[in-house]
Amino acid sequence: MPTRPRQPFIPLFAAVLFAVAALAAAPAGAGIFNPETFTLQNGMQVVVVPNHRVPVVTHMVWYKVGAGDEQPGKSGIAHFFEHLMFKGTPSHPNGEFSQMVARNGGTENAFTSADYTAYHQTVAKDRLPLMMELEADRMTHLALTPEQVEPERLVILEERRMRTDNRPGAILAEHVNAALFLNYPYRIPIIGWAHEIKGLTIPDLKDFYHRWYAPNNAVLVVAGDITAAELRPLAEKTYGQIPRGPDITRRRPTEPPQMAARRVVLRDPRVGQPSWSRSYLAPSYLYAVNGRDEAADPYALEVLDEIMSGGATSRLYKALVVDGKLADNAGAYYNPGSLGPAKWVFHANPAHGVSMETLEKAVEAEVARLLQGGVTAAEVERAKKRMVADAVFARDSLRTGAQVLGAALAVGRTVADVEAWPERIGAVTPEQVMAAARAVLGPAHVTAVLLPGEAS
Amino acid sequence: MATTLARRLAAAIVLCVLVLAAVPAGAVSIQRVVSPGGVVAWLVEDHTNPIIALDLAFRGGATLDPEGREGLARMVSATLDEGAGGLDSQAFQGRLDDLSISLSFSAGRESFSGSLTTLTGNRDTAFDMLRLALTEPRFDPAPVARIRSQTLAGLRREAEDPDSIADKALMATLFPGHPYGRPAKGTPESVAAITADDLRGFVKRRLARQNLLVGVVGDITAAELAPLLDRTFGALPPRAAPWDLPEVAPARADTTVIRKPVPQSAISFAQPGLKRDDPDFYAAYVMNHILGGGGFTSRLFNEVREKRGLAYSVGTSLYPLDHAGLIVGDAGTANARVKDTLGQIRAEWRRIVKDGVTGDELKDAKTYLTGSFPLRFSSSGRIASMLVAIQMDKLGIDYLDRRNGLIEAVTMADIDRVIHRLLDPDKLVIVVVGEPEGLALAK
Numbered sequence: 001m002p003t004r005p006r007q008p009f010i011p012l013f014a015a016v017l018f019a020v021a022a023l024a025a026a027p028a029g030a031g032i033f034n035p036e037t038f039t040l041q042n043g044m045q046v047v048v049v050p051n052h053r054v055p056v057v058t059h060m061v062w063y064k065v066g067a068g069d070e071q072p073g074k075s076g077i078a079h080f081f082e083h084l085m086f087k088g089t090p091s092h093p094n095g096e097f098s099q100m101v102a103r104n105g106g107t108e109n110a111f112t113s114a115d116y117t118a119y120h121q122t123v124a125k126d127r128l129p130l131m132m133e134l135e136a137d138r139m140t141h142l143a144l145t146p147e148q149v150e151p152e153r154l155v156i157l158e159e160r161r162m163r164t165d166n167r168p169g170a171i172l173a174e175h176v177n178a179a180l181f182l183n184y185p186y187r188i189p190i191i192g193w194a195h196e197i198k199g200l201t202i203p204d205l206k207d208f209y210h211r212w213y214a215p216n217n218a219v220l221v222v223a224g225d226i227t228a229a230e231l232r233p234l235a236e237k238t239y240g241q242i243p244r245g246p247d248i249t250r251r252r253p254t255e256p257p258q259m260a261a262r263r264v265v266l267r268d269p270r271v272g273q274p275s276w277s278r279s280y281l282a283p284s285y286l287y288a289v290n291g292r293d294e295a296a297d298p299y300a301l302e303v304l305d306e307i308m309s310g311g312a313t314s315r316l317y318k319a320l321v322v323d324g325k326l327a328d329n330a331g332a333y334y335n336p337g338s339l340g341p342a343k344w345v346f347h348a349n350p351a352h353g354v355s356m357e358t359l360e361k362a363v364e365a366e367v368a369r370l371l372q373g374g375v376t377a378a379e380v381e382r383a384k385k386r387m388v389a390d391a392v393f394a395r396d397s398l399r400t401g402a403q404v405l406g407a408a409l410a411v412g413r414t415v416a417d418v419e420a421w422p423e424r425i426g427a428v429t430p431e432q433v434m435a436a437a438r439a440v441l442g443p444a445h446v447t448a449v450l451l452p453g454e455a456s
Numbered sequence: 457m458a459t460t461l462a463r464r465l466a467a468a469i470v471l472c473v474l475v476l477a478a479v480p481a482g483a484v485s486i487q488r489v490v491s492p493g494g495v496v497a498w499l500v501e502d503h504t505n506p507i508i509a510l511d512l513a514f515r516g517g518a519t520l521d522p523e524g525r526e527g528l529a530r531m532v533s534a535t536l537d538e539g540a541g542g543l544d545s546q547a548f549q550g551r552l553d554d555l556s557i558s559l560s561f562s563a564g565r566e567s568f569s570g571s572l573t574t575l576t577g578n579r580d581t582a583f584d585m586l587r588l589a590l591t592e593p594r595f596d597p598a599p600v601a602r603i604r605s606q607t608l609a610g611l612r613r614e615a616e617d618p619d620s621i622a623d624k625a626l627m628a629t630l631f632p633g634h635p636y637g638r639p640a641k642g643t644p645e646s647v648a649a650i651t652a653d654d655l656r657g658f659v660k661r662r663l664a665r666q667n668l669l670v671g672v673v674g675d676i677t678a679a680e681l682a683p684l685l686d687r688t689f690g691a692l693p694p695r696a697a698p699w700d701l702p703e704v705a706p707a708r709a710d711t712t713v714i715r716k717p718v719p720q721s722a723i724s725f726a727q728p729g730l731k732r733d734d735p736d737f738y739a740a741y742v743m744n745h746i747l748g749g750g751g752f753t754s755r756l757f758n759e760v761r762e763k764r765g766l767a768y769s770v771g772t773s774l775y776p777l778d779h780a781g782l783i784v785g786d787a788g789t790a791n792a793r794v795k796d797t798l799g800q801i802r803a804e805w806r807r808i809v810k811d812g813v814t815g816d817e818l819k820d821a822k823t824y825l826t827g828s829f830p831l832r833f834s835s836s837g838r839i840a841s842m843l844v845a846i847q848m849d850k851l852g853i854d855y856l857d858r859r860n861g862l863i864e865a866v867t868m869a870d871i872d873r874v875i876h877r878l879l880d881p882d883k884l885v886i887v888v889v890g891e892p893e894g895l896a897l898a899k
Contacts, residue, residue, distance in 0.1 A: 151761075
């Protein structure tokens with residue numbers, strides 16, 4: 001609704017949703033983005049994604065640290081720190097960073113996910129050197145004072161109220177993650193628990209900065225009207241001057257075998273529309289989840305997800321919404337781009353007057369039909385064709401390539417890996433699809449139900 | 457290390473003050489394509505990728521929904537792609553999916569829009585699917601019932617969403633008795649009352665060649681586009697049914713509080729603004745940027761968020777309608793701090809009226825607004841929608857070249873004039889949804 005004005009550019013952790021959307025649209029096409037890449041002597045990786053439509057560039061620095069790397073009891077520190085990166089350095093104190101970006105006609109933002117934190121500006125090409133100087137400056141020279149940290153803590157608590165506490169669906173989602181991941185840190189919300197946000201100290205924040213912010217833990221991605229030959233000297237003059245930090249290893253707890261089904265129910269008077277979901281632990285490109293008897297291939301699972309949920313003719317939408325008339329909406333989502341385990345989530349909103357039990361049985365019937373009846377070769381081909389065609393669209397936007405490559409490299413994947421996506425999707429067979437289905441669709445899932453009414 | 461960087465940075469700052477060489481908007485050149493049958497489209501050719509993006513809009517949107525049928529335009533937008541010609545809903549959607557064609561429609565207050573994206577190889581089929589949807593929609597009972605059910609579910613969700621409640625109440629308060637005050641998405645009652653004949657009537661009366669605006673970007677030449685325009689839009693009726701809406705001045709009102717059990721109150725506010733064709737529009741646009749516009753730099757951002765941590769999101773924007781003008785804003789803050797937040801917003805309103813803006817603020821705003829303009833050309837779809845918006849606002853095909861000059865021309869005297877003409881803290885109409893504390897004292 002247009003009465004709502006544009007939000008100010010907000011360093012928002014959930015801007016990651018944007019990145020996820022980009023990921024969903026992007027992975028496709030033979031040699032998707034055709035980027036150039038090199039590494040600075042201090043270990044900082046550099047990726048250049050050409051797009052010459054207008055003399056504009058998007059400049060992003062991705063740090064290989066996210067909410068999943070936080071110490072126990074310090075939840076929210078990765079995101080809190082992202083906000084503080086805008087506060088100031090000795091050379092550019094008191095919010096000067098944003099003023100300079102704006103004075104140069106740039107737009108900027110930042111976001112934090114469970115696996116990475118990224119900062120970005122989009123500017124006219126001739127302003128890129130300045131953006132690189134500024135970003136390099138705050139990689140190691142941030143100065144934090146209580147006068148800056150305390151108001152920002154309040155801002156973050158307001159952000160949490162807006163995104164989570166005001167929205168029953170978001171409260172339930174936090175509980176689902178805490179139930180789905182028995183041990184992996186994805187069980188903790190990216191923005192953090194309110195009581196732990198309140199307890200973070202300046203020494204905590206400084207320790208976090210010194211531990212994670214270093215060129216050898218960062219990836220520079222520049223997309224737009226530029227080549228690697230043009231970028232390299234600029235990168236060497238700015239980021240290249242920063243000494244390499246100590247080697248950094250991300251050590252995270254891993255997930256034990258899951259044995260039991262779990263159910264999470266939230267009743268809240270603020271729920272206008274009930275909803276239902278079922279989440280399965282699933283493999284990512286980097287994290288194998290042991291199924292009952294075989295490992296699931298993430299590429300095969302992506303194809304299966306497309307068959308189940310890709311658009312108005314997908315299995316779930318057709319069975320539950322179009323033919324069954326049991327749901328107003330039905331679908332699934334799966335993003336295997338995470339460093340840790342992924343999840344495959346089925347979701348549906350019951351049509352008015354349809355009970356949750358009826359809806360749940362109907363979804364279960366579709367899952368049973370899949371496991372018993374399998375998928376046809378034609379379904380697999382149709383899904384693959386659509387997914388691969390998306391590659392061409394992914395090349396069009398200035399930001400998509402930068403988002404997708406940055407997100408991949410920030411979890412330790414390679415450019416080649418991203419570029420091989422269409423080929424790997426193209427190679428998926430119906431047998432692999434069904435093997436993935438059997439491995440993932442076990443009994444140890446988490447069912448979530450959101451209902452109106454008083455908590456009982 | 458720090459000093460070296462600092463010195464180099466100082467040099468860079470000096471440099472950027474001297475060199476205001478922003479991106480030339482001319483990097484995107486617009487052709488006006490007229491089909492043999494007289495259909496006009498603006499085209500930006502770009503053969504980098506085998507993609508074509510088309511955006512279209514018909515003047516006249518949800519504001520024209522009949523009494524008791526609020527939500528009609530929106531319902532049409534959701535059902536137009538649910539079967540057309542010989543293709544039922546599943547066949548229609550299946551063909552789009554199989555060919556990776558994206559086709560969607562949406563309804564705004566003053567326009568009805570569509571958007572098509574296709575690979576060049578499927579161009580003719582894609583345009584034909586658009587033709588079918590616009591000229592032979594089926595509105596079969598099953599998909600209409602399904603979309604109605606989805607729409608009602610959306611309304612139920614919004615009925616509990618503090619931001620949506622605040623926005624709806626604000627418009628109802630500002631425009632009692634005028635179509636702008638009615639909910640554009642309808643009410644449960646009005647949506648339930650919409651019939652397939654209503655949907656057909658909308659298509660027949662509203663979607664015509666005379667009120668159609670088209671923007672195309674991508675891998676297609678003017679010579680290829682011209683005949684396609686006739687094939688796609690030629691069967692539309694020549695003229696839409698006429699309409700006549702009265703000009704309206706936003707009403708004044710006391711602060712409204714709508715009680716909802718949420719920890720954070722949603723605040724929406726507005727005061728009279730100006731229309732898009734007002735000679736003071738650019739001055740107001742620059743002024744708004746300084747007061748509460750985008751970026752990390754506005755006064756409201758600094759005073760409400762940065763210094764006091766009162767809100768995560770706070771801002772204002774111009775909201776020009778065809779028959780009224782508004783300056784609108786919003787903020788979200790803990791119930792206990794609503795009073796402080798409103799106090800700060802009013803204080804900033806008073807401060808800018810009393811003291812105006814500084815020369816540096818004006819200079820910085822202009823640099824940002826001119827420099828960032830070309831950043832909007834970031835994808836074919838965004839450029840296509842801009843081509844339509846420029847036509848919608850009747851800004852002229854040379855607008856991209858003129859636009860930054862219009863911003864640059866704004867003087868301190870212009871800003872002072874527009875501040876005194878428009879801004880008045882006593883005219884702020886405020887809606888708060890939540891459990892705000894101590895609000896009676898806010899004024």
